[in-house]
Amino acid sequence: MASREFCSCSERRPGMRYRIAIAWCVFYICCAVPGQVCVRASDSFAVDYAAIRGANYVPSYASTSIGTWTDFQVEAVDRELAFAKRLRLNSVRVFLQYVAYEKDPAKFLQHLEQFVAIAGRHEIRPMFVLFDSCFGKEPMVQDANSEMWVNNPGFSRIASDDWSRLEAYVNDVVTTFAENPQVLMWDIMNEPMADFEHVTRQERNRIWKFCRHFCRIVKTKDPNHTITVGHAVVEYIPKTADLVDVLSIHSYARYEDWLQQDVDLAWNYGRKFGKPVIVTEFGNPGAGQKYEMALDVIERNELGFYFWELMISKVMFKDMAGLIYPDGTVRQLGPVARLLHEKYDSATDEPPVIHDFRQRTKGGIPLKQPRDATPLRVFLSQPGQWRPFVDKAAAAPRTKANITAAIPTLALLGRYLGRPDPEAQEVFELALSIPHHFRLGREEQAVQDFEKLVRIVSRTLKSPNPRFAPGN
Template identity: 30%
Template sequence: MTRRVALGVAAAVPAAMIAARAGADPGSGAGAGGTVGPTTPAAGQPAQARWTPERAQQWRAQNPWSVGCNYINANAGNQFEMFQAQTFDPNRMSLELGWAKGVGMRVIRVFLQDQLYTADPAGFIARLNTFLATATAQGIKTMFVLFDSCWDPNPKPGVQREPTPGVHNSTWVQSPGAAALTSQDTAKLQAYATGVVTAFANDPRVIAWDVWNEPENLADSYPLAPPDKVARVAQLLPQAFAWARAGNPTQPLTSGVWADTRPEIRAVQLAQSDVISFHSYDPPEKFRAMAADLAKQGRPLLLTEYMARPQGSTIEAILPICKELGIDAYQWGFVAGRSQTYYPWDSWKQPYTGARQPQQWFHDLLWPDGRPYRDAEVATVRRLTAAV
């Protein structure tokens, strides 16, 4: 029996939350890729420079306004379970991405993990190729995230621990982890970033590269988190952009700014990104203000994380503004599952177990069987994407 069998999603959402559904959030309803391999830039070909604003706008003209999500299949709790050989599940991915297509999504943002490439470059690239073929069969393009500063700083491949009951994203791991981040040897990280980008540098199934997710996120509630983490990341972030550019991608590079961005991090992100991406879990007024400020960069805008229902960041409130302003929108989460991101962030301090359940989901759009959590949300996405 493989690990994949043990990761069934039938019990992904606690019974207590299911029982509360009728009273808290009523809803019902049902809910071709080519082959690519590693490529090498021509000998002596220099790494490209940052795109000009004009080139970025040409990219926008070729890639019209799109809606999508941050995607992880429901029977995976983190990047390892999604992409390591023993738990990689393209059948489940195909089912869920078919639901995404039916909702009206045309893009997804997907997190990778450097140790998977280091352990088995060819196998990892092959699985990414299979994933891209699966997504493209549903008419969906992918933004890959190379590095990520969120949650557990001690990633280890292999069998992953079970999700902590009632806790948001409890098995998610950083890339690089604390050990790699504090090491003076960056050769493996460089090989990973350049190798993955090079493999898909000319692949139309990849819409963009997110070089580093929330690089200033401390995630300091874990043991062994480096006390000087942000300073180390600030040093590595320009290198990470350079490593990605060394793959000579035809797709743009980006790294998303957010409200709490440290100045030294934000400066690198805005100076290096070909297109400007950002995170906002704020209500409409604050979201509009942030978007207006970033629009001064003169480059296409991508909202790569949003939707925190209790905070006023909802599909009905934010997505119409994104369409009005031409900002691609990627909500956090899609199908409720092992990531447990339907629980709020405060679950890290006080888990939602037993009778204690949130009044509404924090993230995620569908139940594990594909039913909408809220019919109105799915209807809004379908309506706004119908003519795109």
């Protein structure tokens, strides 16, 4: 099927990679709308959301959003956006970085303009992500080549009473492209609640205040372009739905029915708020979600999308996801064939060439093997097991081991029974925060949150509303 056109680390503490991997495991487990076309004052800024075919893009030379811009490489970007065009993509989602701007505002803006021009030559319209909470590591210019992803702008700046420098950054970026329809839209903040270093209620509320503030700022500075917020799980959509133009979901659900239920919940919010829906992150075979399955669900629902991610390179997720190596070979031909709607059976077909993409046969980065989620899936299908499990968790001694072992199942069940009510969001947030309270030495808070989690799940057992099962 032809591409549809738009209408108009530095060193971390020992074990941090392991902790983040565990956090993401919890993240994945716990974790008709009025029009899919947004018509702006000028047709050149109109967006057919269902027509978006995109990828998240971090250039192959960079391991962080800092390095993307401080080490900007025109030739690499040009080559890799050519790969995107060969995949019939028409957009890329790209992470900006305040500290790269702070180092040299003029050069940063120059690189942005170069990026937009290169993308335009490949008929690609970028979505720029202004801020990003993942995963709590404070950004510093010297961390451009960090093995760990860094957030943007860093919680220390979010916690400050003075956001004037951040407002200047946003003003310079947004006004530079306010009259340029080659930029598709603005993502104000990627996954606001994915900061694993700041998980208290006060800290989370501060992040939401920051995110909502800059939603308003961007719409004031640039009324032409639409805005969104890329939420880590569907339950967070109501936090910013009143301020954005399009609802944006991330789902790494490993099963087709779970992904469909995430989509159903997103559509439910779309109807409630009168907003269209897009999927701005999906695809994580190393955690169990195959690209082919996810694309089947997304295209069946006529949703615009951005998969994670275009390149296999230096980013910390390189053994979890990504399609194309820097030399243009691919890790797997199946996802490429599915994107291009070509027939390919990896069990019977010799590795062919699909639109000039060849599968790398040696020297690549193998995908991680996903953890087995079958026990959780079986548990969810057996309602008779739910109450005994919750009662056992409630009665068990409040040790770190007991609490940690119970969280994934409690989170899955609580979200399954609680959706679409706000309690499902609280279940996810508690389940995500408890392990980090333990890690940060807040054992008393971890126990208090666990007891609250058990109470909520127990309460939902009495009045279940399992219309929208959890996907992450």
